[in-house]
Amino acid sequence: MTDDGPAAVVDRRIDTLRVLADGPASTPTLVDRVDVSRSTVDRAIHELGALGFVASAPGDNRITTLGRVALAAHDRRSRRLDTLADAAPLFDDVALDVDPAVFDDATLVLAGPRAPHRPVDRVATLVADATHVSVYTARFLGRHARLYHDRVVDAGMTGSFVATDRVIEQVAAARPDDLRDVIDLGRVALRRTGRDDPVTLVLAETPTGPEMGLVVYRDGVPRGFLDNDHPAATRWARAVHERLWTAAAPVDL
Template identity: 25%
Template sequence: MADALTVVRRRRRILEYLCEGAAPKRDIVATTDSSRSTVNRAISELSSLGLVERVDGGFRTTTPGRLSLDVVTETSETMRTIRESSDVLSNIPLESCVSHRFLVGADVVTGDSAAPYSGIDDAFDRLRRADRARGFGVADNDPRWTQTLHERATEGSLSVDVAITRPMAKYALDRYDDRAAEYFAADDYRVRVCESLPFGMFLFDVEDRTVAHLLVHDEAGSFIAQVENDRPDAVEWAEARFAERFEAGVPLSEFTE
């Protein structure tokens, strides 16, 4: 007999229908547009694996069946995101170990060649409204971003924890030297410097909701696209990646010494 994953993929439509409630075989045939023999084989396979069961009114999906269906559905959605966004994702280094969990239900927004920062508009809007921001800064692509982050953090309306690379720290201090003292004086503006960072990423807390934005750049550091997700498991993954890198960095004030 085929393995359970293969069976669930092949009989997915029937499992989905039986998740809605018990149904006799004749209704399964009519609703799924399958032949009687196909439904008989499907019920036999699914029953032998404990994924459907006979009840009053016909057959229904079991809890293991629903969980198995969830896994296959999630995998299919993730594979579709990967396939449709392969050109974008190929710019993320393999060693960065981006989790497939971050891609489940994610929105991928690319920049326009005529307006390269348009792909970051959603993230920028959240930056303007957020109470808290955490993330990795690997490039200074959009002047609005740096200006807004600085203004909101130094005025006390935004709590910021950001990790940046050594080249980015040197660049920022050279370009924004007049603001360095404000960076160091702001209680809720914490910047740490890391040897390297895998990608650009920010998490924004807006109205009791956290949204994670993974920022994709090409080899030259130019912004290409963002991958946005607010699913709890995606946010949890992003928070863990941020925490481990931020804690490993040194305060910006030490970097300047």
């Protein structure tokens, strides 16, 4: 049985919608441009018209305003699925409840044999103009620790950090003076958590608005970075950090 639901119809008739998005077209023109039979075009126009996505008059078919919205929604969903498929191998061990919006129009950067540090480099880009960062991390990278220290001390950035005991101990051992510096300046708040996801989540507040980044580790090595400044994605990142912050315990250094 043919599925007549809106999503199924748009998937099935997407080529017709795309042609009409370029401008009104007659049925013979659609037959030629979609490269299907006249009966197939007639069914497409009927199905899309029943949903209000296409309007027809003698000799002319046009996409409606909501038809354009439906086309954009289809393309956004397709891009999300593409990103999900690319990112799927990274998330086997990640228990965070990731909102699907995080993958909408996101930038996914993967480490490669010739560019193993790409995910780490993207964190530096993310916080380059940040005035405040909200961070959750269960993995230690000396490069990140130095980055945050320098931004706090040299640029006046503030930060709220939730980290595992292991990360806090590693920072204290590797860069003890740096940790004391930023705490003493009163620009950094630090809490400890028992949660241990193989990720670093960064929400950067910048002059142009918030932006989130998610570094995903495999076998202790940064393998990918997901970047997004869409409001729904940054809301998710903020909610995750606030939840972890509330459940975390103060650190007594």
